[in-house]
Amino acid sequence: MHSQSVIIGTFLLFASTLALVPAAAADTATSTATSEEAAEQKSKAQQGVISAEEGKQEAQEAFATAQQRKEAYQEQMQKRLQELKTQIEELKAKTVKAGEHAKAEFQELLQDVQEKQEVAQKKLEEIRTASAEAWEKMKVALDATMDEVQKSYEKFRARWSDKENA
Numbered sequence: 529m530h531s532q533s534v535i536i537g538t539f540l541l542f543a544s545t546l547a548l549v550p551a552a553a554a555d556t557a558t559s560t561a562t563s564e565e566a567a568e569q570k571s572k573a574q575q576g577v578i579s580a581e582e583g584k585q586e587a588q589e590a591f592a593t594a595q596q597r598k599e600a601y602q603e604q605m606q607k608r609l610q611e612l613k614t615q616i617e618e619l620k621a622k623t624v625k626a627g628e629h630a631k632a633e634f635q636e637l638l639q640d641v642q643e644k645q646e647v648a649q650k651k652l653e654e655i656r657t658a659s660a661e662a663w664e665k666m667k668v669a670l671d672a673t674m675d676e677v678q679k680s681y682e683k684f685r686a687r688w689s690d691k692e693n694a
Contacts, residue, residue: 616684
């Protein structure tokens with residue numbers, strides 16, 4: 529009986545050890561997973577810092593690009609306004625030779641073109657002082673104004689050509 533008790537005791541001890549092994553393995557796995565998770569979280573945190581820095585740099589680059597586009601647009605519009613002004617002055621000089629009735633008509637057309645040109649110049653100045661974000665909206669208004677200036681100029685030029693050829 530004694531040997532049976534020893535066998536049963538050994539068996540129970542062995543069985544309890546087997547029961548503890550999976551629990552210990554689970555604890556080890558948890559602590560290992562926790563260490564792995566901690567390492568992963570640290571890595572993610574470092575990536576987050578890098579991503580934030582990258583995001584900041586990308587935002588700065590986007591701002592710089594928008595600023596460059598704004599400046600290029602301003603230069604383009606200023607050049608376009610200057611060209612129209614030169615063309616208007618050339619036509620204005622030609623109208624000096626026109627008769628009194630024609631001069632009055634041309635003065636009216638010329639005044640319309642110049643008023644619209646002044647409005648366009650003011651809008652361009654507003655764009656110069658606008659933020660990089662706001663100028664995009666203002667650009668649409670200036671484009672429309674520039675189209676009006678161009679149409680008025682074309683009307684003025686067409687009338688002069690008709691009078692000149694008559």
